Amino acid sequence: MLTYLIPVVLIIALLAASVRVLPEYRRGVVFFLGRFQGVKGPGLFIIVPVIQKMETVDLRTITLDVPGQDVISRDNVTVRVNAVVYFRVVDPEKAIIQIENFGMATSQIAQTTLRSVLGKHDLDEMLAERDRLNDDIQKILDEQTEPWGIKVSNVEIKQVDISEDMVRAIARQAEAERERRAKVIGAEGELQASQKLVEAAQIMDQSPAALQLRYLQTMSDMSTRNASTIFFPLPLELTKFFDQMGGKGSE
Numbered sequence: 671m672l673t674y675l676i677p678v679v680l681i682i683a684l685l686a687a688s689v690r691v692l693p694e695y696r697r698g699v700v701f702f703l704g705r706f707q708g709v710k711g712p713g714l715f716i717i718v719p720v721i722q723k724m725e726t727v728d729l730r731t732i733t734l735d736v737p738g739q740d741v742i743s744r745d746n747v748t749v750r751v752n753a754v755v756y757f758r759v760v761d762p763e764k765a766i767i768q769i770e771n772f773g774m775a776t777s778q779i780a781q782t783t784l785r786s787v788l789g790k791h792d793l794d795e796m797l798a799e800r801d802r803l804n805d806d807i808q809k810i811l812d813e814q815t816e817p818w819g820i821k822v823s824n825v826e827i828k829q830v831d832i833s834e835d836m837v838r839a840i841a842r843q844a845e846a847e848r849e850r851r852a853k854v855i856g857a858e859g860e861l862q863a864s865q866k867l868v869e870a871a872q873i874m875d876q877s878p879a880a881l882q883l884r885y886l887q888t889m890s891d892m893s894t895r896n897a898s899t900i901f902f903p904l905p906l907e908l909t910k911f912f913d914q915m916g917g918k919g920s921e
Contacts (some may be wrong), residue, residue: 688716690724697723697762709762727762731823736780738831747793755780755811761819769818776815776822783810791831800827841865862881 692698692711700707701723702858710717710724717724738752759765765772787807788796796803808825815822 684719687719690715690717691728695728695730697727697729699727699762699766706767707755707764725766727759727765729759729762731756731758734773734777734780734857735814736777736784739781739785741785743788743793743796744790745792747832749788749793749796751784751788751796751827752829753780753784753807753827755822755889756816756824757811757822758821759819760821764817766817772815772818775818776811776820780807780811780825783807783814790886796827796830803827 676812690698690710691714694712696711698710698715698717700710701718704723707722734755734757736753736755738750740750741749743749755776759772769775785806786808787803791799791803804825804827807827808822811822811825
């Protein structure tokens with residue numbers, strides 16, 4: 671009885687070791703005597719122990735936190751930048767055969783690419799044009815990791831840290847820019863006001879009645895104030911008479 675029981679136990683153990691089940695988000699890269707045989711999964715399949723070997727790969731998107739990198743911008747400002755990279759395996763065969771550790775390799779190449787791309791831009795571009803820089807880094811990473819069966823879907827620069835001295839310099843620059851804009855707006859307002867005054871003077875010169883109305887309005891405004899000076903209105907025709915007499919006397 672024991673003679674028959676031992677082979678049965680060995681067969682059951684062999685079947686248990688041979689049966690593999692992979693979920694939808696995993697794939698198995700199978701090697702037959704060291705040579706690539708194919709990609710298995712998802713679901714139930716058989717692997718022959720010793721003869722076949724399998725390495726599993728996760729196809730879900732991986733979030734890679736790129737540690738802070740010291741970057742010297744094009745205008746010679748030292749900043750510290752960190753980012754996050756989202757990538758996934760699209761070709762399990764390449765991810766296992768072409769690279770030893772695709773996660774570590776993607777992390778290293780993301781760090782070098784981050785320093786290389788940002789070093790070509792000014793500090794103002796790093797702060798104001800992150801979306802464009804994210805797209806540039808993503809395209810470069812995607813091209814470099816494509817031979818490994820990796821697809822880089824997105825790159826986000828999380829933070830750009832600068833020194834306290836540079837923060838104060840940026841604040842002074844922003845304040846100077848606000849003062850410049852205020853002076854420009856004030857000068858434009860004075861220019862527009864002077865143009866309107868010239869137009870008003872031309873209208874009054876062409877219309878004595880308009881000048882008389884303005885004269886009366888001025889007298890009305892002055893009468894409402896608390897003043898000890900008394901004004902007597904003088905007809906405009908009389909002032910013109912005095913001007914004419916003065917002109918004749920000079921002749």
